Amino acid sequence: MQRPWWQRVLLSAWVRPVILVLVLLVIWDLTIRLFRIPPYLIPSPWSVVQQLVAEWPRLLKESIPTTYATLGGFALSIAFGIPMALVIAYSRTVESYVYPLLVFSQSVPKIAIAPLFVVWFGFGIIPKVIAAFMLGFFPVVVSTVMGFKSVDPDMLDLARSMKASRLETFLRISLPQALPSIFAGLKVSITLAVVGAVVGEFVGSNSGIGYLLQIANGNFDLPLMFAALTVLSGIGVLLFVAIDGVERMMIPWHASQRHDLAVTA
Amino acid sequence: MIKRLTLMAAALFALIAAPVFAQGKDKVVLLLNWYVYSEHAPFFLGKARGYYDQEGIDLDIQEGRGSGVTVQAVAAGTANFGYADVPTMIKAASKGAPVVAVGVALQTSPMSVMGYADRNIRKPADIKGKTVAVTPGDSMSQIWPLFLKKTGLSDSDFKTVSGDAQTKLNAVINNQADLLLGYVMDQAIKLQDATHKQVYPIRFADYGVNMVSSGIIVQKDFLKQKPDLVKRFMRATTKSLEEAAKNPDAAVDAMLAANPKSGVKETALVGMKNTAALYKGPDNPNDRPLRVGGKNMDETLALLVEYGGLDKGSAGKATDYYSNDYLP
Numbered sequence: 001m002q003r004p005w006w007q008r009v010l011l012s013a014w015v016r017p018v019i020l021v022l023v024l025l026v027i028w029d030l031t032i033r034l035f036r037i038p039p040y041l042i043p044s045p046w047s048v049v050q051q052l053v054a055e056w057p058r059l060l061k062e063s064i065p066t067t068y069a070t071l072g073g074f075a076l077s078i079a080f081g082i083p084m085a086l087v088i089a090y091s092r093t094v095e096s097y098v099y100p101l102l103v104f105s106q107s108v109p110k111i112a113i114a115p116l117f118v119v120w121f122g123f124g125i126i127p128k129v130i131a132a133f134m135l136g137f138f139p140v141v142v143s144t145v146m147g148f149k150s151v152d153p154d155m156l157d158l159a160r161s162m163k164a165s166r167l168e169t170f171l172r173i174s175l176p177q178a179l180p181s182i183f184a185g186l187k188v189s190i191t192l193a194v195v196g197a198v199v200g201e202f203v204g205s206n207s208g209i210g211y212l213l214q215i216a217n218g219n220f221d222l223p224l225m226f227a228a229l230t231v232l233s234g235i236g237v238l239l240f241v242a243i244d245g246v247e248r249m250m251i252p253w254h255a256s257q258r259h260d261l262a263v264t265a
Numbered sequence: 266m267i268k269r270l271t272l273m274a275a276a277l278f279a280l281i282a283a284p285v286f287a288q289g290k291d292k293v294v295l296l297l298n299w300y301v302y303s304e305h306a307p308f309f310l311g312k313a314r315g316y317y318d319q320e321g322i323d324l325d326i327q328e329g330r331g332s333g334v335t336v337q338a339v340a341a342g343t344a345n346f347g348y349a350d351v352p353t354m355i356k357a358a359s360k361g362a363p364v365v366a367v368g369v370a371l372q373t374s375p376m377s378v379m380g381y382a383d384r385n386i387r388k389p390a391d392i393k394g395k396t397v398a399v400t401p402g403d404s405m406s407q408i409w410p411l412f413l414k415k416t417g418l419s420d421s422d423f424k425t426v427s428g429d430a431q432t433k434l435n436a437v438i439n440n441q442a443d444l445l446l447g448y449v450m451d452q453a454i455k456l457q458d459a460t461h462k463q464v465y466p467i468r469f470a471d472y473g474v475n476m477v478s479s480g481i482i483v484q485k486d487f488l489k490q491k492p493d494l495v496k497r498f499m500r501a502t503t504k505s506l507e508e509a510a511k512n513p514d515a516a517v518d519a520m521l522a523a524n525p526k527s528g529v530k531e532t533a534l535v536g537m538k539n540t541a542a543l544y545k546g547p548d549n550p551n552d553r554p555l556r557v558g559g560k561n562m563d564e565t566l567a568l569l570v571e572y573g574g575l576d577k578g579s580a581g582k583a584t585d586y587y588s589n590d591y592l593p
Contacts, residue, residue: 040362115431123426204428218402220357
């Protein structure tokens with residue numbers, strides 16, 4: 001017997017986060033009223049919503065370059081990150097030389113070197129793509145290395161005993177077993193890539209959400225600033241959900257997926 | 266027993282009373298608008314020569330991260346006094362920030378569009394076809410359209426690149442841009458220090474665009490609670506600015522002694538002299554520094570309403586935003 005429709009809605013996945021958000025908004029509004037916090041310190045949720053609606057065309061327009069830069073940086077993270085991780089996972093020598101340097105480079109604050117990117121690459125979209133890449137690269141590498149290193153050694157032995165070629169072993173055993181880990185890293189990477197794109201925009205850009213944030217800041221327009229931040233978070237969420245969707249398609253057999261589908265070939 | 270008790274009582278008394286007795290001066294925090302550069306030399310001169318000590322003030326000068334942040338810090342009470350761009354303060358005040366200017370240091374605008382002298386960009390007409398670096402959201406980028414209007418230029422006459430403070434400087438140094446919008450005694454000096462090449466600034470004030478700039482701001486509650494402290498501070502500051510204008514050399518020395526990385530002696534001296542030239546406003550040349558003319562402030566407010574995004578309805582009058590009552 002199927003549940004009544006309103007029960008199904010209440011039990012669906014997206015309702016609970018929305019409820020939590022609403023609760024948080026109410027707490028935010030109450031706090032501002034109770035403590036009489038002035039609008040130039042923290043804007044009220046209602047004024048943020050008003051700005052969201054009023055400036056919607058502009059917010060949409062500015063989110064396009066930011067999204068491009070994010071996707072570009074993310075693509076570079078995959079293109080460079082996964083091969084590098086493969087080499088690190090399969091070669092002890094390379095790992096011992098390269099991995100510590102990679103970790104060391106992570107501690108360099110990207111916002112300090114972002115102006116240099118503008119000097120080297122000009123004012124176009126390239127410095128923003130590179131800033132997004134710099135932030136999104138590390139999670140991809142770390143999770144991919146972990147994924148390939150945790151392939152079940154018994155399965156590898158089995159494949160070798162069956163005279164599988166290295167390519168076959170990789171494609172049929174190592175890669176599928178590493179994919180869950182890789183996707184976890186990709187999800188972290190995309191949200192960081194959004195941050196990287198905005199950092200790049202702060203430093204040198206006349207378009208994008210980062211640019212809008214600077215203007216809002218300079219005019220003490222906190223509602224617009226919060227509205228832009230909301231849009232930015234929205235972009236992050238959408239991209240995250242997209243990757244989650246791809247993950248469901250590619251590794252439907254994994255324990256982390258909810259559906260009970262038939263196993264792969 | 267009695268002896269021991271007396272000793273303990275004396276020690277306790279000393280512990281409690283010591284801070285009271287040591288407290289001769291008021292500890293005051295002055296938050297600057299940016300990292301230290303030649304414009305701030307007068308404060309270091311005043312501190313070194315004891316002008317603040319004489320007024321019973323123990324001055325702590327802290328570097329800021331932009332006038333916007335300084336205004337917010339003063340409004341929130343984190344800093345007692347702020348040295349910040351007064352138009353920026355007016356924008357915040359019109360949105361409810363409880364701040365007011367008690368003295369305006371730069372009464373002639375330091376804003377300019379500048380580039381290396383060897384590029385021969387000397388008049389507004391020379392800007393056509395060039396690349397200009399601006400910082401979105403800052404005060405100069407908002408007055409820039411007025412400068413363009415007054416000089417007959419339009420946005421399509423030149424190319425614009427946007428970046429933060431460091432990126433603007435890098436862009437001009439590395440020839441990615443020909444010009445940047447900056448202050449005559451800040452970026453001009455930095456550009457010269459970096460490459461030892463002369464810089465030529467086209468001043469906004471020369472073309473009829475004048476807005477006041479840096480000044481001393483305080484929170485309104487602080488003003489109500491400690492008017493005497495504010496008057497003493499302004500007396501010491503007025504003297505510091507006057508003396509720095511008369512002895513720019515000594516002012517720069519004091520600044521470099523306190524903060525060796527804040528500049529190079531020769532160019533900081535040029536910066537200090539350029540700064541002192543801005544202490545006088547167009548309508549009150551005989552007043553002491555920090556005392557601004559009413560007409561000057563009216564004009565600044567009008568410009569903010571027309572070009573600075575200030576809402577006309579909530580703008581009010583210029584006198585809502587400043588007061589000369591605490592000046593000597």
